[in-house]
Amino acid sequence: MSVIMHTVHVDLAERSYPVYIGRDLLAEPQLLLQHLRGREVAIVSNTTVAPLYMPRLRAALGEGRRVTEIILPDGEQHKTLATLEHILECLLADRHSRSTTLIALGGGVVGDVAGFAAACYQRGVDFIQVPTTLLAQVDSSVGGKTAVNHVLGKNMIGAFHQPQAVLIDTNSLHTLPARELSAGLAEVIKYGLICDADFYLWLQQVMPRLIGRDDSALAEAIERSCALKAAVVAADEREGGLRAILNLGHTFGHAIETAQGYGSWLHGEAVAVGMLLAVHLSAARGWVDPCEIDVLSSLLRQAQLPLDIPAGMSPKLFLDLMGRDKKVVDGRLRLVLLRSIGEACLVDDVSASELEGLLQGAVARVKSAG
Amino acid sequence: MSVIMHTVHVDLAERSYPVYIGRDLLAEPQLLLQHLRGREVAIVSNTTVAPLYMPRLRAALGEGRRVTEIILPDGEQHKTLATLEHILECLLADRHSRSTTLIALGGGVVGDVAGFAAACYQRGVDFIQVPTTLLAQVDSSVGGKTAVNHVLGKNMIGAFHQPQAVLIDTNSLHTLPARELSAGLAEVIKYGLICDADFYLWLQQVMPRLIGRDDSALAEAIERSCALKAAVVAADEREGGLRAILNLGHTFGHAIETAQGYGSWLHGEAVAVGMLLAVHLSAARGWVDPCEIDVLSSLLRQAQLPLDIPAGMSPKLFLDLMGRDKKVVDGRLRLVLLRSIGEACLVDDVSASELEGLLQGAVARVKSAG
Numbered sequence: 001m002s003v004i005m006h007t008v009h010v011d012l013a014e015r016s017y018p019v020y021i022g023r024d025l026l027a028e029p030q031l032l033l034q035h036l037r038g039r040e041v042a043i044v045s046n047t048t049v050a051p052l053y054m055p056r057l058r059a060a061l062g063e064g065r066r067v068t069e070i071i072l073p074d075g076e077q078h079k080t081l082a083t084l085e086h087i088l089e090c091l092l093a094d095r096h097s098r099s100t101t102l103i104a105l106g107g108g109v110v111g112d113v114a115g116f117a118a119a120c121y122q123r124g125v126d127f128i129q130v131p132t133t134l135l136a137q138v139d140s141s142v143g144g145k146t147a148v149n150h151v152l153g154k155n156m157i158g159a160f161h162q163p164q165a166v167l168i169d170t171n172s173l174h175t176l177p178a179r180e181l182s183a184g185l186a187e188v189i190k191y192g193l194i195c196d197a198d199f200y201l202w203l204q205q206v207m208p209r210l211i212g213r214d215d216s217a218l219a220e221a222i223e224r225s226c227a228l229k230a231a232v233v234a235a236d237e238r239e240g241g242l243r244a245i246l247n248l249g250h251t252f253g254h255a256i257e258t259a260q261g262y263g264s265w266l267h268g269e270a271v272a273v274g275m276l277l278a279v280h281l282s283a284a285r286g287w288v289d290p291c292e293i294d295v296l297s298s299l300l301r302q303a304q305l306p307l308d309i310p311a312g313m314s315p316k317l318f319l320d321l322m323g324r325d326k327k328v329v330d331g332r333l334r335l336v337l338l339r340s341i342g343e344a345c346l347v348d349d350v351s352a353s354e355l356e357g358l359l360q361g362a363v364a365r366v367k368s369a370g
Numbered sequence: 371m372s373v374i375m376h377t378v379h380v381d382l383a384e385r386s387y388p389v390y391i392g393r394d395l396l397a398e399p400q401l402l403l404q405h406l407r408g409r410e411v412a413i414v415s416n417t418t419v420a421p422l423y424m425p426r427l428r429a430a431l432g433e434g435r436r437v438t439e440i441i442l443p444d445g446e447q448h449k450t451l452a453t454l455e456h457i458l459e460c461l462l463a464d465r466h467s468r469s470t471t472l473i474a475l476g477g478g479v480v481g482d483v484a485g486f487a488a489a490c491y492q493r494g495v496d497f498i499q500v501p502t503t504l505l506a507q508v509d510s511s512v513g514g515k516t517a518v519n520h521v522l523g524k525n526m527i528g529a530f531h532q533p534q535a536v537l538i539d540t541n542s543l544h545t546l547p548a549r550e551l552s553a554g555l556a557e558v559i560k561y562g563l564i565c566d567a568d569f570y571l572w573l574q575q576v577m578p579r580l581i582g583r584d585d586s587a588l589a590e591a592i593e594r595s596c597a598l599k600a601a602v603v604a605a606d607e608r609e610g611g612l613r614a615i616l617n618l619g620h621t622f623g624h625a626i627e628t629a630q631g632y633g634s635w636l637h638g639e640a641v642a643v644g645m646l647l648a649v650h651l652s653a654a655r656g657w658v659d660p661c662e663i664d665v666l667s668s669l670l671r672q673a674q675l676p677l678d679i680p681a682g683m684s685p686k687l688f689l690d691l692m693g694r695d696k697k698v699v700d701g702r703l704r705l706v707l708l709r710s711i712g713e714a715c716l717v718d719d720v721s722a723s724e725l726e727g728l729l730q731g732a733v734a735r736v737k738s739a740g
Contacts, residue, residue: 081455092522095694120490123517123528124608147493152462158493159529238494324465 006219008226010142011234012162019142019166019226021219026053026130026169029060035128035164036061038099042068042091044114045105049074049132052175057105057130068094072110076257076267079109079149081157087117101126101164107133107180108140108267112158115146119161127163132172134184134218135268138191138225141166143233143243153324154254160238168226170219178304183268185210185303186249188221190275191228193296194245197342199224204295207302245344248336249274255321259313265306272305281350281358282338292341308366315359319352376589378596380512381604382532389512389536389596391589396423396500396539399430405498405534408469412438412461414484415475419444419502422545427475427500438464442480446627446637449479449519451527457487471496471534477503477550478510478637482528485516489531497533502542504554504588505638508561508595511536513603513613523694524624530608538596540589548674553638555580555673556619558591560645561598563666564615567712569594574665577672615714618706619644625691629683635676642675651720651728652708662711678736685729689722 005022020031041061045054050071061067070090072078091100102125104114111129118127131141147158173181185207192200203210209217229246236243252274257265276296283290297307309318322333334348375392390401411431415424420441431437440460442448461470472495474484481499488497501511517528543551555577562570573580579587599616606613622644627635646666653660667677679688692703704718 081451085451088520088527089522092520092526092694120527120529122526123515123530145493150458150462152459156462156492157458157490159490160493324462 006223008142008223008230010162010230012144012237015144015162015237017163017165019168019230021137021168021170021223021226023170023215023219025167026056026060026171029062031165031167032060032103032128033062035126036065036101037126038097038101039064040066040068040096040100041103042070042094042096042100043103043105044070044072044087044110044117046072046074046107046110049106049110053105053130053132053169053172057103066094068096072106072113074109076109076149077261079113079147081148081150083113084117084120084148087114088121091117091121096121096125098122098125101128103128103130105130105132106136107131108136111136111140112145112147112155115144115161115163116148116158119146119159124161127161129163129166131166131168133176133180134173134222135180135187135266136184137168137222138184139187139229141168142226142229143246144237154257168222170215170222173213173218179266179269181211181213182304183266183272186268186272186275186300186305188225189296189299189303190246190248190271191225193275193279193338193341194248194336194344195228195232195342196224197340199228200341204299207299211303241346244334244346245336248338248344249276249278251322251333251335252277252318255318256310256313258321258324259317260310265310269306272300272303273307273309276300276307277309277358277362278335278337280361281335281354284354284358285337287337287339288341308369309359309362311366313363315356315363318359319355322355376593378512378593378600380532380600382514382607385514385532385607387533387535389538389600391507391538391540391593391596393540393585393589395537396426396430396541399432401535401537402430402473402498403432405496406435406471407496408467408471409434410436410438410466410470411473412440412464412466412470413473413475414440414442414457414480414487416442416444416477416480419476419480423475423500423502423542427473436464438466442476442483444479446479446519447631449483449517451518451520453483454487454490454518457484458491461487461491466491466495468492468495471498473498473500475500475502476506477501478506481506481510482515482517482525485514485531485533486518486528489516489529494531497531499533499536501536501538503546503550504543504592505550505557505636506554507538507592508554509557509599511538512596512599513616514607524627538592540585540592543583543588549636549639551581551583552674553636553642556638556642556645556670556675558595559666559669559673560616560618560641561595563645563649563708563711564618564706564714565598565602565712566594567710569598570711574669577669581673611716614704614716615706618708618714619646619648621692621703621705622647622688625688626680626683628691628694629687630680635680639676642670642673643677643679646670646677647679647728647732648705648707650731651705651724654724654728655707657707657709658711678739679729679732681736683733685726685733688729689725692725 102118144162147155253270256270514532517525623640626640
């Protein structure tokens, strides 16, 4: 193979799998073919991504296969049980057997709902991820989480279902809208904050190159992010404890997404604001230096990400929505905070008044900015 | 504990669990309580079973818990994605967390859909089965298969999700309609046919006592059935090979259920007819003595089960519906046959003409009976 490729191994015993990262990987059929065990393939994509990359993927699959294309409408608002049902119906109508392989070609929404379909169809079939957004590449394609949303909560219905392989063709980032590139960078920044201070420093240096879509900087950021996530997931596949640190900023972020309706704020944008809230709280507890608030604010700004909660979102609404989070255990809210930059911890002793103070501060910043 | 209780251990490494079998087990709170890890419980039942057993189950749970009751309409026609969604919505509306436990109180339909809900809710929560029909006690409560039906195929959407424990209170069999008792006996007979010739002989002797609801005979039949199924499942949790023998008669049976619409024929009734077809085919291949057709016919008749396929169901319709079965691998139909009584095998070399001959014979028997 003549392409430059990095491989991250996700180590999960008999469910281990490789993540291939590089340019033009879709033009390398053998990467895909070695992971297909039957003749049947179903490709799930969406109306935005399919016109751009479906022909290349079909070409890589070669002749002699029975391929079903399932094209979803684009957007987080379609990550629902109804879409799941549509995929399952297409598989049934085309009589896919247990030896079929589902391939998700698209961003996090396509990967999450197609992965859940692969988990449910005939109680589980093979699955390959071809993530085409930065967010999906560094986050949802590693770790086996699949899910759909419900009006009462995000990612509340789903399964753990590990893929056979993940194929990240960095070419796809050149067609990605700027806002989605930024949303992906929020998750990249997260890995630095929770478990790698050196990576966090490196990001502060290369952010202009990342925003400028420099290929080698992007490939390195993706590889390091996937490797950090893979290490966390390998240590805790089913989120018994450690894995929860990957949710830095997510409890606040999910509340924002739910309040605004899915699809209005991008996931990464909500997480960016959530991470900054978590750093505020960590600084208020004396765990990180208050100047880290400015460092992160500056980095998020360079990454063209929002810093403030949505105008008009009250502390009460936040608290109400956060009470529905999956991280609530026996009525206690668990939050990911930072002990220091590069070291996250899970706490369950955040008091209502501590949260209210934090959120009132956030509301005040919105008002002063607006 | 003063009750007489049998325990079958289902051995699946860290997913192992006990099946408790005995009279009045619902009156023994500690059996349940030792398997609950949180304060939250959701009980899924149906309109037939809940009035009979819900008060006893609630009493066993004691005070100090947050309990949500989710009562489904009764019947296989409700084993759908819509019902799954209803259960998940109730859990979300009552803000059940990841540490909740779902308890299925009812027959196979309740167990399958509640188990699937437990598998999907927040990507998996604890699950306890309290099966109240003989069919659920000897079949669906052991092995972790959960599913819902689709108009294009039965049990096509689901997950493997092992329970924390199964509690079989044989008292529940005294309120079971006669037709459902018979349907359960079809699966009991199946265990003898596929893996235990001695058990098959014993069933021929005790069938009048089983139909007469003799407690000790029923308890023994349940225990031996669960132990046989547990051994098969332990050897092959995710149906790589051996576990498929549990489907004796099911490929034919599912075709009957699909053709008639779910809920018209009971699952066990369809399986009874399917097993007899499988024995016909095994005899035609010279693997079992043709007299075994009469032995099984007589046993099914004693168990008050049907022997013939539905009137008017053509061989073509059978073949068409069987082509959609989960046991089709890369286009080849796999069928469970008998090498001898007590020894099943999986074959993939049944020719179309062999199947047509079998089904034309079945049609002829319906006509001569009608």
